[in-house]
Amino acid sequence: MPFSVRRLEDPDARAFAVLAAAIEADHPTNLQLSAEEFLEIRHLSGAVLEGAFDGDDLVAWSGYLAQAPRDDGRRIRVFGDVDPAYLGRGLGTLMAARALAGARTRHAADGAGLRATYVTSTVAGRTDQADLVAALGYRPERYRFTMVADLGGLDISPARHDGYDLVEFDPADSEVLRVAHQRAFSDYPVPMSMTADVWDTFMIQPRHTRHGLSSWLRDQESGEAASYLFSHEYAVPLSGNTDGRETYVPYLGTLPAHRGRGLASALMSHTLQASRDQGVARVSLEVDAHNPDGALGFYERAGFRTVASFEQCTLTEPPARSPI
Template identity: 30%
Template sequence: MELVWRALTTADIPAVAALYCAVEAVDDTGELLSEEDFAERFDETDLPGGSLAVLVDGALVAYGLAVLRDNPVNTHRVRLDGAVHPDFRRKGIGRQLLQRLILLARKLHTARHPAMPMVVNTMVESRCAGHVALCAELGFTADRCFNELEVALGESLAQVPIPPAYEIVPFSAARDEEVREVCNAAFADHWGSVERSPEEWAASFTNSKRFVPETSFLALAEGAVAGFVLSRHYPVVEELTGVRELWIGDVGTLREHRGRGVASALLSWTLAQAKGQGYQRAGLSVDSANPTRALGVYERAGFELKRTWIDYGLPVSL
């Protein structure tokens, strides 16, 4: 079997999405992605220098992406994403792919942040035994666990009152820059978090087709943003499962406003509005060691554990 390696191009998006669907049908990670979703991921990536396509007889059998962060602090964690078609597993392709991605990531990192330590990381659904074994074989260690939670938007939703001196308002484009700054401040003490630049923020939210401002809300204190819930919707989930799901992308409260029930009220309000807008389920991901005790907030809102993702990291010498 002769493997052909080259960089990905935007022309590969349909083939990558089809390969990913074949992988998801076997692995059942719950992360469903469409061609549009991959178009956004490709926009985040230096395709000529940070991507790989693996072909056999002209057909795509594996792909990989190395995604850098805009504003790394202390250590630059470069995310590695990729997959091997189920029909071509256990042939050493995954090992070669990951090793080559590490080299690409190292080259990109050295060009941009030569004085900063580097770690490559990859997210693995905990039940994917082959992926877990490959990470262990190449020296990756489990740096953090993230719990993926879900709640059905039925009649039993918890109703949490809005704390005195606060009001909840819909997200507004006029407050976009303020929300970015508040989000950066709210997540400053979270593991692995780095400040989102205006460009990275726009790619994740304001310019993203997945961002739903009508189901995103802000908590105001004396007219200023003190907390936020920012939501996304992935149509492919509804197309493939028949369930209209709201994905809670980010929930945060400024440190000086924590412990007052702001996040609980925001989340309760968001879920109630989502139900009224026809969503049947909400999902989110939370660091299992979150320093703000966010897991308790979500559990009280009715969220239950669905699956666990592991962030595997590997320091790379420069």
């Protein structure tokens, strides 16, 4: 029987969660969404998800998440995977090609005058995934690591932050920290800026945000945000370990003028201790191997260890030419 492919809808949420769990049991993905998280992603502006079915069974998925167009171009995240029991039947190639084609169509509709960069990831060491994305035109860009700190026996030493006030996050601080985030990552090799709407969608409103474990440091002299740390908590932990709670740090940033003063260490120590006090067993995060601040070593010194590695690959295409 041939596979059928269609767009995934709300009633597919539970089937998606089951498929995601089966895939994660075979290899790390960082995309093991629960049914509720699937619904959040599916309803994001710019998100399209498709599924391949063997009869009534969802056996593969793919999709894309398109950022809003920017003056300097646009990045579109493309993703997907296959039930391990169905590997070797061409589903990965089919779904990856469909996702890229759909992303291109989306970009042509609302960003044709801009450069487009399509971004996907493969598990380090998985030559089948690497060969698939290479055949579609993607090229390796950088490595990313999933890191975890087990809080049970971790020695957490408080770090000083003289001249800065520690401020517990309040949604009223949202715009202040969005602007700080833009400035903190202005020298980052991959664009990290977010519009106010996107920032609110990803960082403020979702059910997985943990504002009580998010905080920032305010310069006592200027009153500006100098460093910040956000915490999330997903239904399915990033590490795949379901023994106890696990929180996730999506962003830890320090503005250029305040670097070299131990502010990131101060916020991380505070968060690790606060998480342990609230009964959290582990804290996880993702690190870019080419982070200009040497973040991998920073997190290792804080007690994190690498549990998975991914190769991020990109396909960049120039703006479409206007017809003459």
